[in-house]
Amino acid sequence: MALTLLISLLLAPLRALASDHADPTDLTDPSANITDLFFFPKDDQYILIFNVRRALTAPQPYDLTPYEYRVNFDLTTPVKFDSAEDRARYGGTIAAPDKLHADATITVHLNNDATLKSIAINGLKGPDRVKTYTGVRDDPFNFPRFYKVNVIAMVMSLPKDAFPAGQHDFILWGTASKDGTEIDHVGRSIRTQLPRFGIINTSPPAKQLTILMDAKESRDNLYNFFKGKKEWYSKAIADLIQPIFQLRKYDLMPDVMVYSDRFPVGYPNGRLLTDDVVAQTCAFGDCLLQELSYIEGGWPRATTNDKPFLDSWPYLAEPWPKRPEPAAPTQSLIPYILGIVLVVAFVSWAVIELLRRLIVWLWFKARARPKPV
Numbered sequence: 001m002a003l004t005l006l007i008s009l010l011l012a013p014l015r016a017l018a019s020d021h022a023d024p025t026d027l028t029d030p031s032a033n034i035t036d037l038f039f040f041p042k043d044d045q046y047i048l049i050f051n052v053r054r055a056l057t058a059p060q061p062y063d064l065t066p067y068e069y070r071v072n073f074d075l076t077t078p079v080k081f082d083s084a085e086d087r088a089r090y091g092g093t094i095a096a097p098d099k100l101h102a103d104a105t106i107t108v109h110l111n112n113d114a115t116l117k118s119i120a121i122n123g124l125k126g127p128d129r130v131k132t133y134t135g136v137r138d139d140p141f142n143f144p145r146f147y148k149v150n151v152i153a154m155v156m157s158l159p160k161d162a163f164p165a166g167q168h169d170f171i172l173w174g175t176a177s178k179d180g181t182e183i184d185h186v187g188r189s190i191r192t193q194l195p196r197f198g199i200i201n202t203s204p205p206a207k208q209l210t211i212l213m214d215a216k217e218s219r220d221n222l223y224n225f226f227k228g229k230k231e232w233y234s235k236a237i238a239d240l241i242q243p244i245f246q247l248r249k250y251d252l253m254p255d256v257m258v259y260s261d262r263f264p265v266g267y268p269n270g271r272l273l274t275d276d277v278v279a280q281t282c283a284f285g286d287c288l289l290q291e292l293s294y295i296e297g298g299w300p301r302a303t304t305n306d307k308p309f310l311d312s313w314p315y316l317a318e319p320w321p322k323r324p325e326p327a328a329p330t331q332s333l334i335p336y337i338l339g340i341v342l343v344v345a346f347v348s349w350a351v352i353e354l355l356r357r358l359i360v361w362l363w364f365k366a367r368a369r370p371k372p373v
Contacts, residue, residue, distance in 0.1 A: 030054070031063050032176040032183040035151050037071070039172055039259050039270045046158045047315065049140075049273075051151040051175050054137065059322040061112040062152070066178050068109060069154060071100035073123070074171035075164060078260055089250060089284050090188060091258030091268040092169070100205040100254060101172065104163075106156065110134055113159070124162040131157040131313075138317035139306045143289065144297035147306040147321050150249075154280050155314040173205055173258040187255035188268055189277045192197060194286055196245050197255065207256040207331050216247040250285065273309045273316070 031053055038049035050071055078095035080086075086093040094100065104123030111117045116134045121127035139146045163170075178183040180369070182202045185192065192201055199215050200208040210331040223246050227238035259270035268273035279301075282290035293301050307317035 007373055017349060018220070020105065029178065029183055031067050031204050033176055034069075034176050034186040035139065035146075035186045037172065037174050037186045037189065037257060038140075038273060039170070039257060040265045040272050041160070041261065042157075044160050048156040048158060048159060049316065050108075050154045050156075051137075051140070052154075052176060053152040054139070054153065055146065056139075056148075056150040057320065057323045058325045060114070062114060064110040064112050064114065065117065067235065067365065068107060069174070070105055070107045070177070071172060071174045073104040073163075074100055074256070075103040075123075075167055075169075077101070077171060079171065081167045081260070086253070087263075087269075089268060090355070091270070092260060094171070094254060094256065097209040098206050100256065101306075106130075108134070108154050110152070110154075116156055124158065126159065126162055129159050134313040135314075136319045137314070138305070138319055140305055140309070142276055142302065142305050143278060144293055144302070153314070155316065158312070165250045168261050170259040172259065173255065185255065187257050189212045189257075189264040189271055189275075190281050190286070190289060191255050191292065194288060196247055196251070200255055207254050212247060212252050219246050222320045231345070249283065274304070276303050279303065288323070330369075358366055 033054050034050070034052050035054045036049065036051040038047070040047055048071060051070060052067075053067060077099050079092040080095050083093050098303075102123075105121075107120040108126075109117040109119075109121075114135050116132060119130075119132055121130055122128075135153060135155070137149050137153040139149050139151045173187040175182050175186075176272050185203075187205070191197060197340050203211055219241065223238050223241045226234045226241065229235070229264050257270065258268065259265070263269050266272050267277050267280050271277070278289045278293055281287075302347065305317065306318075309315055309317055
């Protein structure tokens with residue numbers, strides 16, 4: 001049972017790592033990959049930026065028309081701010097996580113040249129006053145792997161009075177879907193980029209806490225099983241599970257973005273383009289991307305984007321020049337796996353055959369032995 005759980009745990013991130021740039025690992029649908037969600041106030045507007053399609057360098061046309069991109073706003077589920085820990089990690093505490101729902105939505109469809117095909121705004125006043133930009137821009141995520149590459153950006157300027165009067169607290173999340181099936185999800189930046197969160201990538205926020213609680217219990221049991229055995233390799237497996245896959249006590253929160261005008265804007269209270277989310281996330285317990293930024297980057301670690309942002313609309317930096325994207329690997333691991341399976345099968349057969357012959361020989365030898373008179 002423990003071995004089955006371990007195999008499932010190790011394979012899960014390869015099937016369903018969530019959004020935010022470097023996931024899913026198995027990127028079979030790049031146009032559905034969400035890279036960023038930003039939300040911040042500017043004068044009498046709220047700026048919403050929703051980016052997709054990581055590591056883009058190829059020229060048009062793209063394959064965008066089958067996809068639907070949506071940002072959801074929960075404007076009524078209460079957010080509490082009395083936990084300093086939750087504010088530092090998530091911007092606040094969701095008071096009733098199972099009640100999360102969309103009071104307003106912005107749904108975008110794009111043409112294959114990244115221009116706007118359609119936008120549907122529901123639940124907000126004066127949707128015709130929303131200013132929209134779509135197109136290819138520099139990737140704003142401050143991380144070496146995504147320097148000198150682009151994303152497909154959807155930028156919206158939302159009048160503050162489009163929201164209910166006296167609206168102070170906002171809960172947001174974004175999704176990408178194809179043929180009615182949700183493929184990718186983003187809430188608080190970086191969170192679902194971590195391997196342990198792949199399990200919630202295609203689930204609505206209202207169901208995510210239950211999923212996380214169940215997964216935490218099973219992964220804790222798995223960790224304790226291997227940690228409690230005397231063999232060194234069993235403890236080594238436990239030491240692999242703990243930092244990569246075991247859910248922390250502070251993980252039990254739906255993956256959404258919280259913004260409140262009661263506090264200064266900046267990650268995790270909304271997100272500004274200039275936020276160094278890798279360092280800020282590491283300061284409160286998740287340092288995987290911080291380490292990778294040194295491994296793939298250099299010293300000192302860059303703390304700003306590789307291109308300066310614009311002071312005016314659409315705020316994202318100009319795109320990098322188009323160039324061919326790296327060719328996908330052509331060699332497969334399957335022949336090596338099949339080779340190992342065949343070797344193991346042959347060795348197993350040989351051992352069984354030797355044992356069979358030895359047993360037969362001993363049996364005949366015993367029968368041929370003279371019986372005592």
